Amino acid sequence: MIPRYSRPEMVAIWSPETKFRIWFEIEAHACDAQAALGVIPRENAEAVWKAKDATFDIARIDEIEAVTKHDVIAFLTHLAEIIGPENARFVHQGMTSSDVLDTTFNIQLVRAADLLLKDMDALLAALKRRAFEHKDTVCIGRSHGIHAEPTTMGLKFARFYAEMKRGRERLEAARREVATGAISGAVGTFANIDPAVEAHVCKMMGLEPEPISTQVIPRDRHAMFFATLGVIASSIENIAVEIRHLQRTEVLEAEEYFSPGQKGSSAMPHKRNPVLSENLTGLARLVRMSVTPALENVALWHERDISHSSVERVIGPDATVTLDFALARLTGLIDKLVIYPENMRRNLELTRGLIHSQRVLLALTQKGVSREDAYRLVQRNAMKVWEEGKDFLTELKADPEVTAVMTPEEIEANFDLDYHLKHVDTIFARVFGEEAAAAA
DSSP states (O other): OOGGGOOHHHHHHTSHHHHHHHHHHHHHHHHHHHHHTTSSOHHHHHHHGGGGGOOOOHHHHHHHHHHHOOHHHHHHHHHHHHHOHHHHTTTTTTOOHHHHHHHHHHHHHHHHHHHHHHHHHHHHHHHHHHHHHTTTOEEEEEETTEEEEEEEHHHHHHHHHHHHHHHHHHHHHHHHHHOEEOOOOGGGSOTTSOHHHHHHHHHHHTOEEOSSOSSSOOTHHHHHHHHHHHHHHHHHHHHHHHHHHHTSTTTOSEEOOOOTTOOSOSSOTTOOOOHHHHHHHHHHHHHHTTHHHHHHTTOOSTTOOSTTHHHHHHHHHHHHHHHHHHHHHHHHHHHHOEEOHHHHHHHHTTTTTGGGHHHHHHHHHHTTOOHHHHHHHHHHHHHHHHHHOOOHHHHHHTOHHHHTTSOHHHHHGGGOGGGGGTTHHHHHHHHHTHHHHHHO
16 A cells, blocks of 8 residues: 555554564474474574574565565575574474465454554544534434434434444454464375474464364455455445535535645635545545455365465555554544534524424324325425425414314424434433443
8 A cells, every 4th residue: 555545553564574574483483383392403493583683684585586486485595594504494394385474464464453443442432422522413314315304413423433333343353263373284284294383383473273274274264354344444434425425515514624724626725625535435445445356365276276365465455554544534534523513403494394294294193194194284285395485384384184183382393303302312322331321
């Protein structure tokens, strides 16, 4: 991913320095386990750790790989240059390249997941704060983009909080799913390496041994991981699209913070555009782009092929780096999002009372009018508002079929905004638990 959409901590997980350091640790821990089993001399295993503080020469590894055309062999050759051939001959005993590559990839994914979980915690905190801040800030709810019935801005934030909380739970599950390692040798039979080596390496690297590998760790685990990232990205876009709609000039119920000195357009000095939300929509597409290739990686030939390898070299860093950046950007956006309650009130009144149509419909049925007739009466008056600019309440009071069953006071009682908000505390308690109950 390009630096514009990258943050250093996540980028570092995918750096060559980090990759080669993990490769070394896997090989060194495997030597320790082999020495414990008496397969290799203890002093040679200990000598491998002499490279612990070494700086691996990436240019030198690349130079060797240009000849060998094999990245793991190139690394092992360079390691031999550091620890000496007498010690290097005991490294990688009974192992295959995938043991190193797959275990490393999963370690990187686990570390990336840990950063993403921290990102989600920060976003959840921001969403919760704004939800309670605007729990009772009334605004119009929309279906199909059309005014429906009143809701609150706090409920919007609470809905996004609940969605992101589910995303976090999925990410925790995906992290567990991918936190396995395999040191099982060619085609995964442990023919030339004891399973105890795998157990030791996995323990030292914070993984669980893969119950059964071939020559690779099964890719259904990675498919779930990247699918989860895709779902989280879609949730980010869900929030971003809502903000983009709320910032439209005709609506302007919320707006991205516009900092001093910021410019919205090279041509039109008046512009204040939802650029962060639009950027998040684009970034979400990039993360989701990794999902289909990850699913296609599940089907490999027999015990191993490398059709997945080139894919993962790209989607591993790109998807996690992009999602890390997007989560941080969204958190900042939510923290500083400007809310306009007065515009919300203005928009509530745009349809001159039509937002109360369902309540009038239900009130008529309570008075003994059939649902079909009640719908006809309410719709007849509602269409006058749409087509002739009339006031809904006034039209209802002037309709003899309506006033035949309801007094003017009874009609007016159905135009109370608070009626629509009576269960907001209940919803908050469902989403936020005891904290919401205490606040209520």
